[in-house]
Structures are given as C-alpha cells and as structure tokens.
Amino acid sequence: MKQIIIIGGGAAGFFCASNLDEKKYSITILEQNSDVLQKVKISGGGRCNVTHACFDPRELVQFYPRGNKELLSVFTKFQPGDTMDWFDQRSVPLKIENDNRVFPESNSSQTIINTFLTEIQNKKVEVKTKCSVKEIEKQGEKYLVKTSLGDFQADYVVYTTGSSPKSLKIIENLGHKIVDLVPSLFTFNIKDELLQDIPGTSFENAEISIPALKTEESGPLLITHWGLSGPAVLKISAWEAISLAKSKYHFEIEVNFISKSMDEAEESFLNFKQSNPKKTIGQAKIFEVTNRFWQKVLDVSKVDLNKQVSNISGKEMQQILENLCRKKLKVTGKSTFKDEFVTAGGVDLKEINFKNMTSKLLPNFHIAGEVLNIDAVTGGFNFQACWSEAWLISQHLNHLEI
Numbered sequence: 001m002k003q004i005i006i007i008g009g010g011a012a013g014f015f016c017a018s019n020l021d022e023k024k025y026s027i028t029i030l031e032q033n034s035d036v037l038q039k040v041k042i043s044g045g046g047r048c049n050v051t052h053a054c055f056d057p058r059e060l061v062q063f064y065p066r067g068n069k070e071l072l073s074v075f076t077k078f079q080p081g082d083t084m085d086w087f088d089q090r091s092v093p094l095k096i097e098n099d100n101r102v103f104p105e106s107n108s109s110q111t112i113i114n115t116f117l118t119e120i121q122n123k124k125v126e127v128k129t130k131c132s133v134k135e136i137e138k139q140g141e142k143y144l145v146k147t148s149l150g151d152f153q154a155d156y157v158v159y160t161t162g163s164s165p166k167s168l169k170i171i172e173n174l175g176h177k178i179v180d181l182v183p184s185l186f187t188f189n190i191k192d193e194l195l196q197d198i199p200g201t202s203f204e205n206a207e208i209s210i211p212a213l214k215t216e217e218s219g220p221l222l223i224t225h226w227g228l229s230g231p232a233v234l235k236i237s238a239w240e241a242i243s244l245a246k247s248k249y250h251f252e253i254e255v256n257f258i259s260k261s262m263d264e265a266e267e268s269f270l271n272f273k274q275s276n277p278k279k280t281i282g283q284a285k286i287f288e289v290t291n292r293f294w295q296k297v298l299d300v301s302k303v304d305l306n307k308q309v310s311n312i313s314g315k316e317m318q319q320i321l322e323n324l325c326r327k328k329l330k331v332t333g334k335s336t337f338k339d340e341f342v343t344a345g346g347v348d349l350k351e352i353n354f355k356n357m358t359s360k361l362l363p364n365f366h367i368a369g370e371v372l373n374i375d376a377v378t379g380g381f382n383f384q385a386c387w388s389e390a391w392l393i394s395q396h397l398n399h400l401e402i
C-alpha cells in the first residue's frame with residue numbers, strides 16, 4: 001500500500017485524514033506535541049467556531065485579506081454548506097448564531113475533536129505524537145521524513161504544520177518561497193482622554209479609517225482598557241497587517257463613533273436644539289451613544305454638562321461633533337484579541353496548484369492550512385479555509401490512479 005505522511009496534527013491535517021480512502025492508503029499523522037488538535041481545543045473560546053454561514057463563494061472570499069483570489073475555486077468545490085453537511089452526516093448538530101458564526105450545539109470544541117478522533121480511528125490512521133519533523137529529503141518522487149522518532153518513508157506528503165517558523169524553514173529548504181510572517185487580527189493600543197476610564201463602552205456601527213493608508217472599515221467597536229477593539233478594528237488590522245507591521249504599529253486613525261457625516265450630525269444636533277432648547281446638554285439624547293460616552297465627549301469638548309442646549313455655541317457644537325464623527329487617535333501598539341492570533345505570511349501562493357493543493361515545485365507534495373500565505377478575519381473563516389483545502393487534497397489522492 002502507498003504511504004501518506006501527514007505532517008501536523010491540527011485542523012487541516014485531521015480533516016484531510018478523515019476524508020482519505022483508507023482502503024487505498026496507509027495513513028500516518030506526525031505531530032510534534034503530546035496532544036493533537038490543540039488549537040481546535042482552544043478555538044472560539046473553547047466553543048470552536050467551525051465555520052461561517054456564508055454560502056456564496058464570491059461573498060465568502062471577501063473575508064480573506066490574503067488568499068481571496070486563490071480560494072474562489074477552492075470554495076466552489078467545498079464551502080461552509082459542505083462543512084455543515086459533513087458534520088451533520090456524522091451526527092454533530094451545529095447552530096448558526098445571529099452574526100452567522102457556526103458552532104457545535106454542544107458549545108464545546110471537544111465535540112469537534114471527538115468527531116475527528118472517531119473518524120481516524122475508523123480509518124485506522126496511525127497518529128504519532130511527540131514526533132517532531134526535523135527535515136524532509138526528496139528521493140526522486142518520494143520523500144524521507146526525518147523526525148525525533150526516526151525516519152518515515154512517504155509516497156505522498158501532506159504538509160499541514162500551521163505557521164511555526166521552524167516548519168516554514170523545512171519547506172523553504174525544499175525550495176518553496178516563504179512570504180514574511182506578520183501578525184494579523186489584533187486590537188489597537190491607544191492612550192487618549194476620550195477613551196479613558198470607560199472600558200466596555202460599545203458602538204453598534206462605527207467607522208474607522210487609517211488616512212495614511214487610505215483605508216476604511218465599519219462595524220461594531222469596543223473601548224477596552226488599552227484602546228479599541230471589536231470587529232471594525234479586527235477587520236482593518238487583518239487587511240492592513242503588512243502595512244501596519246511596517247509602521248511598527250505607530251499610526252493615526254480617524255474614528256466616526258456614530259457613522260454619520262458631520263453635516264448629518266449637525267442637522268440632528270440643530271433639530272434637537274430647536275425642539276428641546278431647555279434640556280441640559282448632559283441629559284440630551286441626540287445620538288445613539290451611551291450616557292457615559294456622551295458625558296465623556298462633553299468633558300473632552302470642554303462643554304459644561306449643565307448648560308442648556310439652547311446656550312451651546314456653534315464652536316462648542318463643532319467641538320462635540322469633531323469628537324463624535326472624526327476623532328483622530330494615535331495608535332502606539334497592538335494587543336492580541338482574546339488570544340486568537342492568526343499569522344499572515346507563509347508559503348507563497350504562486351507555488352501552489354489550487355485545483356488540488358499540490359506544490360508546483362515538489363511532486364506528490366500537498367500543502368494546506370495556516371502554513372500557506374492565507375488568512376481571514378475572525379468568524380470561522382480560518383477553519384473553513386483549512387477544511388476546504390484539506391478536502392481538495394483528500395479527493396485528489398482518493399482519485400489518483402496508482
């Protein structure tokens with residue numbers, strides 16, 4: 001029987017093994033840690049956000065700052081609907097939450113892990129843990145995989161090691177080009193009196209732009225102890241991961257907390273002033289922001305909370321609107337989002353055949369998962385890329401004439 005060696009016992013490696021034809025191949029997974037699927041275990045805060053309920057490949061690829069072009073054909077063959085069917089066929093109920101993220105109904109990543117473990121047990125896949133791959137030697141069309149537990153002969157290699165620099169070096173030594181690694185999905189560290197002492201304040205839909213990069217994102221926003229977080233920040237951090245790394249995480253952003261233009265906001269303000277002239281500005285409910293934030297805006301704008309709205313001068317109004325609609329803030333660093341870091345960079349996509357995830361440089365060598373220069377925003381997209389790519393590999397190998 002031909003031997004498939006899967007290097008890396010993570011999401012991509014296990015999904016590939018779970019779909020391979022065990023009657024055709026002898027399959028071994030090599031994992032350096034003592035436990036497999038460790039990232040799946042901690043994913044989604046322990047609940048594992050398996051995928052995202054977005055079933056149109058064209059829409060889906062918009063969530064991938066790197067890999068969007070290449071993944072389109074991959075998702076036409078295996079997309080979130082297929083992932084949900086796959087788990088359904090194995091009696092794992094999944095649920096779609098309000099924001100379209102998909103989780104196991106059990107709310108436990110262990111359900112997903114158990115499913116994979118059962119699959120590979122049924123297929124008699126051998127799993128070698130504490131087995132660190134040190135080097136791979138190409139021997140004609142085959143490979144000698146050198147590990148801490150000795151050498152393994154492979155007719156086919158599936159390389160799914162995630163983004164560790166050590167494992168990227170191994171594949172670089174085989175001739176693949178590696179795009180530099182930079183962190184993606186992070187929150188912004190900002191020290192500014194407008195954000196001070198009000199952590200937990202959230203905005204349903206804010207706009208953030210980075211003027212120097214001419215880029216803008218919108219979505220929910222959250223004030224944290226360190227600065228700003230929330231989907232709007234995470235999205236912009238992912239799309240601009242490379243430029244922001246170059247800036248050493250020192251740059252200026254402009255925030256519109258209420259997603260209204262200055263003119264629209266001014267109109268709302270003046271309408272309110274006309275109909276509620278006697279109200280104190282501190283009590284005025286003009287915009288959809290929390291009382292705490294409103295009072296902070298007034299404080300920073302140096303407007304007396306007890307002043308009647310009718311007595312607010314044009315200059316004071318401008319100051320308030322500037323702080324609400326185009327507040328400039330200096331970012332001076334980044335923090336990790338709930339430990340959910342993702343790495344941009346990895347194996348250059350030009351060297352991969354996306355029909356079947358084979359290397360264009362190495363025969364019988366497949367590559368999938370975070371080791372590639374592909375990453376997505378938060379929401380289940382990173383796993384979906386792993387499932388889809390690993391599915392293509394399994395189908396390619398299952399249909400090979402050997």
Ligand SMILES: Cc1cc2nc3c(=O)[nH]c(=O)nc-3n(C[C@H](O)[C@H](O)[C@H](O)COP(=O)(O)OP(=O)(O)OC[C@H]3O[C@@H](n4cnc5c(N)ncnc54)[C@H](O)[C@@H]3O)c2cc1C
Pocket residue numbers: 007008009010011012013030031032033036037038039040042043044045048049050051131132133134160161162163164166167338339340341342368369370371379380381382383384386
């Ligand atoms: C805290 C956290 C939460 C996350 N939550 C989510 C989520 O809910 N939804 C989502 O879509 N994405 C999530 N992600 C991202 C997601 O976990 C990754 O995109 C995904 O795990 C990548 O899968 P992979 O198989 O490519 O790599 P990994 O899961 O990292 O697996 C690679 C495996 O290869 C092993 N390995 C590496 N080098 C070697 C070697 N030389 N020899 C042997 N073995 C080796 C590693 O030990 C590892 O087990 C989260 C990430 C983090 C850090």
